[in-house]
Amino acid sequence: MINVMQPTLGEEELRALEKTFASNWLGHGKRTAEFEALYAKHLGSTPDRVLSTNCCSEGLFSSMHLCGIEPGDEVILPTVSFIGAGNAVCAHGAKMVLCDVDRRTLNARACDIEKVITKKSKAILLLHYGGIPCEMDEIMKLADKYKLKVIEDCAAGVCSTYKGQALGTIGDMGMWSFDAMKILVCGDGAMLHFKDPEIREKAEKWLYFGLETKSGYENSVAQKWWEFDISCFGHRAIMNDITATIAIEQFKKLPMYMEKRKAVHDYYNENLKDVSWLDLPLPIAKDCTTSYYFYHIQVKNGKRDELAAYLRQNDVYTTYRYFPLHRVPGYGIRGGGNLFANADYAADNTLCIPIHQSLTQKDLESIVGKIKEFGKKYC
Numbered sequence: 001m002i003n004v005m006q007p008t009l010g011e012e013e014l015r016a017l018e019k020t021f022a023s024n025w026l027g028h029g030k031r032t033a034e035f036e037a038l039y040a041k042h043l044g045s046t047p048d049r050v051l052s053t054n055c056c057s058e059g060l061f062s063s064m065h066l067c068g069i070e071p072g073d074e075v076i077l078p079t080v081s082f083i084g085a086g087n088a089v090c091a092h093g094a095k096m097v098l099c100d101v102d103r104r105t106l107n108a109r110a111c112d113i114e115k116v117i118t119k120k121s122k123a124i125l126l127l128h129y130g131g132i133p134c135e136m137d138e139i140m141k142l143a144d145k146y147k148l149k150v151i152e153d154c155a156a157g158v159c160s161t162y163k164g165q166a167l168g169t170i171g172d173m174g175m176w177s178f179d180a181m182k183i184l185v186c187g188d189g190a191m192l193h194f195k196d197p198e199i200r201e202k203a204e205k206w207l208y209f210g211l212e213t214k215s216g217y218e219n220s221v222a223q224k225w226w227e228f229d230i231s232c233f234g235h236r237a238i239m240n241d242i243t244a245t246i247a248i249e250q251f252k253k254l255p256m257y258m259e260k261r262k263a264v265h266d267y268y269n270e271n272l273k274d275v276s277w278l279d280l281p282l283p284i285a286k287d288c289t290t291s292y293y294f295y296h297i298q299v300k301n302g303k304r305d306e307l308a309a310y311l312r313q314n315d316v317y318t319t320y321r322y323f324p325l326h327r328v329p330g331y332g333i334r335g336g337g338n339l340f341a342n343a344d345y346a347a348d349n350t351l352c353i354p355i356h357q358s359l360t361q362k363d364l365e366s367i368v369g370k371i372k373e374f375g376k377k378y379c
């Protein structure tokens with residue numbers, strides 16, 4: 001089976017882990033700090049704005065508290081969002097207000113967001129679909145006008161930029177995931193970015209019990225170093241030196257990963273462009289970059305599910321991301337009428353086909369061959 005997503009790990013990660021084992025320190029330590037510093041530089045930001053955590057979902061949940069959302073406040077999110085975003089808003093007691101998306105990019109546009117803004121709106125929790133930037137100038141203008149916080153779910157946008165600026169550093173808070181199915185992977189881990197260093201300080205405490213001092217060592221000047229105080233009822237959500245060690249090695253490979261993913265993307269563009277029953281991803285704006293996390297095609301003749309089944313029978317695994325939140329029964333959203341027409345179209349016709357660093361030329365030929373074969377037989 002050709003996987004739709006797949007991590008790339010090698011000897012470098014193993015060798016680096018040996019050193020970390022030998023250091024006899026597996027917890028949150030030097031390696032974690034090193035990774036945070038590397039990542040801050042990668043973002044064109046500074047370490048006082050960057051903080052690691054154990055997963056991007058924790059970032060989503062914590063964003064509500066850190067951005068000052070109160071129970072009852074309205075938070076706007078595109079209905080095509082990661083399930084953790086919806087849960088974060090609802091678990092906080094805020095009101096989840098969904099908006100539609102662009103039917104081709106699956107990103108929310110300023111016009112989609114503006115339609116659902118009310119006096120109670122406090123924040124926009126944006127998703128950059130597959131690491132492709134949303135129209136941030138327009139969205140930030142809207143946020144300014146209505147005094148809304150902007151939280152960017154950049155989970156898959158590890159190398160994405162918008163007009164020269166790293167995606168995730170434009171809004172008040174941004175986050176990237178390093179879970180097993182992302183591009184830079186370390187098992188589980190994530191990075192957070194805060195526009196305001198004060199919020200980053202608040203976050204550091206929030207993600208470690210609200211402790212005022214962190215460890216016995218750091219507290220060694222105190223006579224009784226086991227005593228402490230807390231400033232809030234915080235979580236415990238940190239990266240450790242094992243996952244950070246893997247992440248540092250993965251980080252070094254990002255340029256190579258981007259090159260490979262772009263080659264896959266370009267191959268599909270070139271070899272699927274004449275398939276009349278398919279829409280391919282739209283070209284990305286000239287002044288933006290993507291991380292090539294998804295290659296999403298749209299089947300124009302209503303046969304998306306048949307295509308997915310056909311490919312699966314032929315050892316090509318595909319999927320659709322992200323199932324729209326207005327269709328998740330557990331959220332109890334009824335109707336919606338025409339409000340989500342584009343998201344409904346996208347959810348019924350979009351298919352994410354394999355894209356990762358380990359795809360071979362033979363894999364690519366086989367995937368394209370099977371798609372065309374399906375067309376000849378059924379379209």
Ligand SMILES: *Cc1c(COP(=O)(O)O)cnc(C)c1O
Nearest residue numbers: 055056057082153155177178179
């Ligand atoms: C994977 C993902 C997350 C969650 O990341 P974890 O690190 O697995 O918690 C959040 N948002 C999006 C868009 C994702 O793809």
